[in-house]
Amino acid sequence: MGTSPAGVLQVLLEGNRRYVSNEALHPHQRPSDSPQQPLAVVLSCSDSRVPPEIIFDQGIGSLFVVRVAGNTYDRLALESIRFAVNHLDTKVVMVIGHDQCGAVSAAVNRYPDPEAGPMITNIYAAVEQARRQPGDELSNAIQDNAILVAHKLAHEQGMEEKVGSGQLLIRAARYILKTGEVKLLD
Numbered sequence: 001m002g003t004s005p006a007g008v009l010q011v012l013l014e015g016n017r018r019y020v021s022n023e024a025l026h027p028h029q030r031p032s033d034s035p036q037q038p039l040a041v042v043l044s045c046s047d048s049r050v051p052p053e054i055i056f057d058q059g060i061g062s063l064f065v066v067r068v069a070g071n072t073y074d075r076l077a078l079e080s081i082r083f084a085v086n087h088l089d090t091k092v093v094m095v096i097g098h099d100q101c102g103a104v105s106a107a108v109n110r111y112p113d114p115e116a117g118p119m120i121t122n123i124y125a126a127v128e129q130a131r132r133q134p135g136d137e138l139s140n141a142i143q144d145n146a147i148l149v150a151h152k153l154a155h156e157q158g159m160e161e162k163v164g165s166g167q168l169l170i171r172a173a174r175y176i177l178k179t180g181e182v183k184l185l186d
């Protein structure tokens with residue numbers, strides 16, 4: 001169970017549950033030079049309030065983390081993610097957006113300015129989608145951005161085959177700043 005993609009997802013959600021309920025175990029907090037076999041890749045925002053190892057109550061060697069403001073990816077980030085999936089046998093990729101995201105907020109404000117720079121323009125697809133939905137535009141854009149990035153990643157060369165055969169699970173999630181809860185999206 002622990003090594004299937006679904007089992008790994010459960011390990012992450014269980015760690016988050018411990019974190020939320022203030023029962024964190026803080027596992028593996030000491031230096032290690034053992035070969036790494038991280039459970040999951042986490043693509044999260046650089047926001048200082050969303051540190052993956054803490055919010056999932058994980059330690060050294062558990063998470064292969066790529067952080068970019070706005071949790072999108074470029075070619076360099078994609079190659080990092082691919083490295084974990086192809087060479088470290090990592091079975092889950094989680095894309096995490098969060099409340100009050102400054103990068104998504106900037107994208108909402110700058111859209112459709114093409115000169116805004118890649119950190120912002122990478123989020124425009126989510127802004128476009130959010131504008132057609134009822135409710136809070138920023139909140140919708142945060143949610144849509146995580147979902148769109150996860151979908152895009154799932155169709156990248158090398159990823160699509162593994163997702164199709166059930167070897168790899170790519171999920172979008174949203175981190176709730178106030179409670180610390182990670183909620184799966186889709």
Ligand SMILES: [Zn+2]
Nearest residue numbers: 045047101102
């Ligand atoms: Zn953010």
